[in-house]
Amino acid sequence: EPEVTQTPSHQVTQMGQEVILRCVPISNHLYFYWYRQILGQKVEFLVSFYNNEISEKSEIFDDQFSVERPDGSNFTLKIRSTKLEDSAMYFCASLGQGMNTEAFFGQGTRLTVV
Amino acid sequence: KQEVTQIPAALSVPEGENLVLNCSFTDSAIYNLQWFRQDPGKGLTSLLLIQSSQREQTSGRLNASLDKSSGRSTLYIAASQPGDSATYLCAVRPPGANSKLTFGKGITLSVRP
Numbered sequence: 001e002p003e004v005t006q007t008p009s010h011q012v013t014q015m016g017q018e019v020i021l022r023c024v025p026i027s028n029h030l031y032f033y034w035y036r037q038i039l040g041q042k043v044e045f046l047v048s049f050y051n052n053e054i055s056e057k058s059e060i061f062d063d064q065f066s067v068e069r070p071d072g073s074n075f076t077l078k079i080r081s082t083k084l085e086d087s088a089m090y091f092c093a094s095l096g097q098g099m100n101t102e103a104f105f106g107q108g109t110r111l112t113v114v
Numbered sequence: 115k116q117e118v119t120q121i122p123a124a125l126s127v128p129e130g131e132n133l134v135l136n137c138s139f140t141d142s143a144i145y146n147l148q149w150f151r152q153d154p155g156k157g158l159t160s161l162l163l164i165q166s167s168q169r170e171q172t173s174g175r176l177n178a179s180l181d182k183s184s185g186r187s188t189l190y191i192a193a194s195q196p197g198d199s200a201t202y203l204c205a206v207r208p209p210g211a212n213s214k215l216t217f218g219k220g221i222t223l224s225v226r227p
Contacts, residue, residue: 030212031211031212033215035215042217042218042219043158043203043217044217045214045215048212048213056212056214093215095212097211100146100163100165102148102160103148103160103205103207104160105150105157105158105160106157108156108157108158110155
């Protein structure tokens, strides 16, 4: 079965440092997403990406965040200067075309900012 | 703005019981609804996708129903097992080619041996 792969599984970083979370979506999918889940809270949308540009972003996705798909396979989320409140599980998801397609999620990266 | 609610937040049942998990959403203009399973500290595993035009979808011991007009979905689990213990989340997707999912907070299920 196809799968979305995320690395690393866990990252600990100091406040103010930059982090890059990596994702390899399913190869024939067109739409890519980042979501996050703060411990004990809902999974919440951050950003969607299609055709090499951002389609939609939430109010959480401020100037500290950026996404790119540098080589046609990897999909990355960069947080420039991490804050304590960025500690969360970050999920990458990908979606194929059509109404009948399900969103596939990666196993997540647990980011801990200390 | 779409809101998805799952009540109760937690449920404990004895092994073998049939159970129903509820999900409600405020905006009935959806493309589809997806049920996920999440084990503690882990990722989201898709269980069932039900399109807006469908009433039911089945996979093994799981059956999801959708009543779009009333903004409700249920996930029925037959003959529950301790291995079913996990958090179950529902998420709705509005129309649009690359629309985002809106999640409920999930129901944490514990199946007692």
